Amino acid sequence: MASRKNVFSIILKVFVYLAMGVTVLSLAGILSYILVNGVKTFKWSLIFGKFSSQNPSMSFAIVTTCVTIFLTLLMAAPLSVFCAVYLTEYAKRGSKIVRYVRLATETLAGIPSIVFGLFGAIFFGTVLGFGYSILTGCFTVAIMLLPVIIRQTEEAIKAVPDLYREGSYGLGASKLRTVFKIVVPSAAPGIVSAIILSMGRIIGETAALIFTLGSVAQLPGSLLDSSRTLAVHMYIATRDGGAAGREVAFLTGTVLVFIIFLMNVAASYIGGKVGKDFEN
Numbered sequence: 001m002a003s004r005k006n007v008f009s010i011i012l013k014v015f016v017y018l019a020m021g022v023t024v025l026s027l028a029g030i031l032s033y034i035l036v037n038g039v040k041t042f043k044w045s046l047i048f049g050k051f052s053s054q055n056p057s058m059s060f061a062i063v064t065t066c067v068t069i070f071l072t073l074l075m076a077a078p079l080s081v082f083c084a085v086y087l088t089e090y091a092k093r094g095s096k097i098v099r100y101v102r103l104a105t106e107t108l109a110g111i112p113s114i115v116f117g118l119f120g121a122i123f124f125g126t127v128l129g130f131g132y133s134i135l136t137g138c139f140t141v142a143i144m145l146l147p148v149i150i151r152q153t154e155e156a157i158k159a160v161p162d163l164y165r166e167g168s169y170g171l172g173a174s175k176l177r178t179v180f181k182i183v184v185p186s187a188a189p190g191i192v193s194a195i196i197l198s199m200g201r202i203i204g205e206t207a208a209l210i211f212t213l214g215s216v217a218q219l220p221g222s223l224l225d226s227s228r229t230l231a232v233h234m235y236i237a238t239r240d241g242g243a244a245g246r247e248v249a250f251l252t253g254t255v256l257v258f259i260i261f262l263m264n265v266a267a268s269y270i271g272g273k274v275g276k277d278f279e280n
Contacts, residue, residue: 026235029258038254041247047255056248058255060219061233065259067220068213069139069202069228075142077195080149081184087150088157089179105147116144122230125212137213141205145198152197156190157183184204196267203260208233230256 049057083101091098120140130136161184168178184191208227214226215236228236234252237245 007043012095018040034250034253034257037247038252042254043251045249046248047154055219056237056245058230058233058248058252059250060217061230062259064134064213064220064256065203065226065229067134068141068209069199069263071134071138071203071223072141072145073195073198074143075138076149076198080146081153081191083146084153084157085110085152085184087180088154089175089183105150108143109147109151112207113205114138114145114207114211120212122210130224132212132214133224134213134220134227137209137221140208140212141202144205144208145201148198148201149191149194152194153187153191156187156194159184159190163260179235192267192270196264199263199267200260203229203256204231205229206235210235230259 003216045055046057047062048059049055051057051060065250087098087101098119099195117140120143124130124136124139130139163176164182164186168182173181209229209232213229213232215228215232217233218227222226230252234249234256237248237252239245
């Protein structure tokens with residue numbers, strides 16, 4: 001009997017290591033393929049030059065992507081965090097409101113992005129009159145991010161030990177002070193992880209943004225102007241550009257990987273600093 005358990009444990013361990021190896025090798029293979037092909041086609045004019053039919057530069061798309069990330073997180077992150085705080089710290093257990101909110105977030109998480117794009121184009125673009133614009137795109141993607149940030153933040157707050165809360169109450173702190181001075185800072189690494197996942201969703205989104213933000217190759221002069229993000233720029237270059245377009249797409253993918261890497265490093269640093277400050 002003992003030998004059977006040992007064999008079963010060895011088999012499970014082999015599958016675990018195999019799954020880990022496949023995951024790491026897949027990631028390394030994808031990144032290597034994109035980066036190698038991107039470096040081959042590297043030109044400063046394609047990154048920072050002015051867009052034209054002869055030079056399909058991505059400079060305007062970089063600006064649009066950064067603006068879209070900032071505005072979308074500005075809309076979605078505070079609302080999601082406050083909602084998660086209410087669900088975990090203030091709402092009564094078994095409350096109907098909690099069940100309805102969680103049902104809504106789970107439903108939102110399962111809706112295809114193209115449906116969000118259609119809704120955003122009709123409601124924000126037509127009904128509210130924003131048209132194809134950065135605002136329309138940001139509002140739409142912000143709704144898409146709500147379930148991601150809410151659920152991740154909930155789990156991060158639940159992971160905070162109850163001893164922290166009890167110690168704060170024992171020192172005479174109020175509920176509000178305990179939540180925002182003790183609980184939320186303790187959950188900061190998990191909240192930052194949720195925001196990192198959200199940034200990846202924003203950067204990689206295409207279907208919803210084509211319907212809402214548009215695909216005009218121009219540097220936006222205001223939030224009501226249409227433009228295109230790097231992911232949309234890569235899609236259009238691949239679709240319409242032939243062999244030359246694929247080269248532009250590979251270079252755009254390389255820039256996207258670089259931007260994601262920088263954002264992950266910055267977000268991890270901020271999350272770690274907040275956690276250390278709380279510990280001190």
